[in-house]
Amino acid sequence: MKDVYKQAVLAAIAGGEEILSIYNTDFEVEYKGDNSPLTLADQKANEAIVEKLKPLGIPMISEENKNKTFAERQNWSQCWIIDPLDGTKEFVKRNGEFTVNIALVRNQKPTFGVIYVPVTKELFIGLVEENKAYKLVWDEKKNFEDNFIDVKLLNPTESEKMRVVGSRSHMNEDTQQFIEELKTKQNKPVEIVSKGSSLKFCLVAEGLADVYPRFAPTMEWDTAAGQAICEAVSLQVIDQKTQKPMVYNRENLLNNYFLVTKS
Template sequence: MTDYSTEVLLDIAKRAALKAGAAVLEIYDSGDYESYAKADESPVTSADYHANEIIMDMLRTETPDIPIMSEETKQGTLADRAHWQRYWLIDPIDGTQEFIARSGDFAVNIALIENNMPKIGVIFWPPGQSLYYASKGKGAYKESPEGTERISVRKLDKPEDSVVIIAISRRQSREKVFSRMSAKRVYQTLPLGSCSLKACFIAEGKADVFMRLGVTGEWDTGASQCIVTEAGGKILAADFEPLTYNQRNSVENPDFVVLGDQRVDWRDIVQYH
């Protein structure tokens, strides 16, 4: 296996995300795309497939010996994947439903998984022209028209009783979310679309917590987990167990939570049971 440096791999992932994101934004602005329903009835569009092709082509050209797992390709069985020491994990458009609904809350996700943990994470938000990225041990960053900045989770003035900002789906029941949160705290909500954008907003300090209830894939959390962790937060299964990558036949995630300030006793706030 070629010994690529982390810096080279991060640069490849950033360029792939930007190229795919630009193509997706052009399609989004034109409105010229087709929508389909997958076997599980989740939506997919010709824009997802086009972005997937762009990313796959670039990764295969520049890192031909690194396997790729994508939401829009067949994942194979665990036996097929078990020998992968590192691989690319991509979601060409996270938030396809938001893309179709024209909320602007969709993103391109690219992660590099090494030894079953995210090592590189890149998330590009085309309508916001914002590129979030991180590599293990190097911090988390955001590039936008305003420049490049290192980002970190919001530090609550009083971790034990400050107002907690919940990133919440535009299409998820508020009652369902609040039923899982302790009544002992005061909350504000920040409505957003895709899972990865909620995670990025927590990473840059605009929200504190997000709970995802429902079916997602490992590609929905790989890039986010690297970015949030490097920003000082965590992504865990909703029962506070670690998420796993490429260790089960199924590539579906359990319900999960994105957590900001680690001084907060999140187990006392997020009541999953």
């Protein structure tokens, strides 16, 4: 694995450690302008990640940073896209289904993604250029290379059911309508699989679900790492407005609706 990717993995783990330092306390919750929760964990994780990645000299887009204007960003050939705590609602509910997301985007396309689950220490890593994605449980007692001796290669497989990923916090009428239409088209039972945060991408990449429709607002930092992991195993993340794979470092960081599916 390239050194730049190793550093991103270590940054995700460092962010996760900061999150757990708050998660295991009686933390306070503030609210942003859009009424979504913000905790000290978001801020501390972001600081830890930025500290790890800053020496690499690659610009960053992060949910918790004051991001550059598009006039400044549009000439970037590459950048990190970071969500230091994805699934803040899951964090507040204390169900463990929250993640740290870091992606490296080159020419607007994700080439690498890491999703780290602090509570379970699970790591999902996508190397798009190598067409490989991994899942492992991080052991801080081992050095970096030893953690990769026995890893699971992700490989989406067919199922006797059509398993549709639904959000715990964002199931809406559009998504329900998509599911109902799917039921009329499929010759096999349709099953709903629920998961929080970017773990929904991981379900499809791991072969535990078949399709992930997202017909609710997301930002670039919510999806870039998950898209890298999915594309590394030949899944598609299709922008429902352009009908093309989603691209990043756009002028508007708000995503269109999208669909994760097999090619």
